[in-house]
Amino acid sequence: MSLGADMYRQQILDHYKYPRNYGKLDDPTFTHTGENISCGDEYTFDVKLDEEKTTIIAIAFRGEGCAISKAAASMLSEVVIGKTIDEIYELDRDDILELLGVEVTPMRIKCAVLAEKIIQDGVRLYKAE
Numbered sequence: 001m002s003l004g005a006d007m008y009r010q011q012i013l014d015h016y017k018y019p020r021n022y023g024k025l026d027d028p029t030f031t032h033t034g035e036n037i038s039c040g041d042e043y044t045f046d047v048k049l050d051e052e053k054t055t056i057i058a059i060a061f062r063g064e065g066c067a068i069s070k071a072a073a074s075m076l077s078e079v080v081i082g083k084t085i086d087e088i089y090e091l092d093r094d095d096i097l098e099l100l101g102v103e104v105t106p107m108r109i110k111c112a113v114l115a116e117k118i119i120q121d122g123v124r125l126y127k128a129e
Contacts, residue, residue, distance in 0.1 A: 008101030032122025041065030
């Protein structure tokens, strides 16, 4: 195992044990819940947009899942603050895998991208209102 891979594993464990932006937001612009039915991971994201309703200014999530899904949710919650909702649509699987920094097995891809899908689905539903 390389030193770099070990560093990323430690980072994943840190985000799993001490997730960033974990909890609830008061008065979110929208809230959306999603789950990975194949393994039981489930999270709810609260998103607050700026006055123009275009840019994420705060985010919080709650729920439970495996180390990969919770670490990805925590890392993503840090990255999306300051992004426009249009930029959220541009996120893809490779962005999440790059954040995690470790090779994710095909069986765990759904775990890794769950948070991304929940946020993107929440934005889609919000814009459809």
